[in-house]
Amino acid sequence: MMMPSSPNTEPTSEVTKLPRKPVRTPKKTDISNILYKRNVFFIEDSVGFRSGSQKRAGFKLTMISWMSAFIDGLVLISISCFSLIVFSILMKTQISDMIKFTANEPNVTKMFFCAFIFSFWVYLVMMRVFMGASLGEWSCHLRLGQPTERMRASYIFRVIGRTTLILLTGVVALPLISLILKKDLVGNLSGLKVHSLL
Numbered sequence: 001m002m003m004p005s006s007p008n009t010e011p012t013s014e015v016t017k018l019p020r021k022p023v024r025t026p027k028k029t030d031i032s033n034i035l036y037k038r039n040v041f042f043i044e045d046s047v048g049f050r051s052g053s054q055k056r057a058g059f060k061l062t063m064i065s066w067m068s069a070f071i072d073g074l075v076l077i078s079i080s081c082f083s084l085i086v087f088s089i090l091m092k093t094q095i096s097d098m099i100k101f102t103a104n105e106p107n108v109t110k111m112f113f114c115a116f117i118f119s120f121w122v123y124l125v126m127m128r129v130f131m132g133a134s135l136g137e138w139s140c141h142l143r144l145g146q147p148t149e150r151m152r153a154s155y156i157f158r159v160i161g162r163t164t165l166i167l168l169t170g171v172v173a174l175p176l177i178s179l180i181l182k183k184d185l186v187g188n189l190s191g192l193k194v195h196s197l198l
Contacts, residue, residue: 057196058182064140065184065194066175071136076120117167124163129156141197149192162190 088098127134132150133143144162149155166174166186178185187193 061194061196062179062182064142068136068140068142071139072124072134075135076123080116121163121167125159128159143195143197145192146195158190158192162186162192165190
């Protein structure tokens with residue numbers, strides 16, 4: 001015998017199941033990779049100084065220093081040529097007339113030479129103090145002093161002393177003696193040695 005359904009009961013309906021989104025599990029990351037990515041901006045940490053003795057030392061380091069100075073000289077010559085062109089445009093004169101004038105006037109030639117040496121000194125000091133290296137040193141992977149030395153206030157005065165010492169001795173004399181002796185003689189005298197990052 002069938003029981004009558006009570007008025008309070010409602011007909012049951014099937015619950016529709018919605019598809020769930022797959023749960024994404026986080027990727028396992030290696031901590032050493034994170035630390036490497038964080039420190040890759042510090043050139044000294046990633047390339048040198050911690051490895052102990054330098055790979056480029058003695059004669060090889062001296063030759064690389066010469067190459068760095070040659071690149072810096074080319075940079076300064078190019079800046080000087082650009083300045084000469086701008087000056088000739090502003091004065092509305094030809095460059096050949098300016099060269100003839102300077103050739104006939106020895107005082108003007110000396111003045112230009114002194115200005116070139118002074119700008120070379122300012123370029124080297126400013127780039128080493130504020131940027132950490134000149135363009136030549138940066139391209140040859142060289143640095144003056146270790147990172148701990150560059151954090152001290154005396155670093156600026158050592159850079160000034162080293163740069164002035166090289167320029168006062170005629171740019172070639174002390175580096176040539178360093179090449180013969182296979183060691184950084186200017187670094188020993190100024191207290192600021194060249195270090196290779198490679």
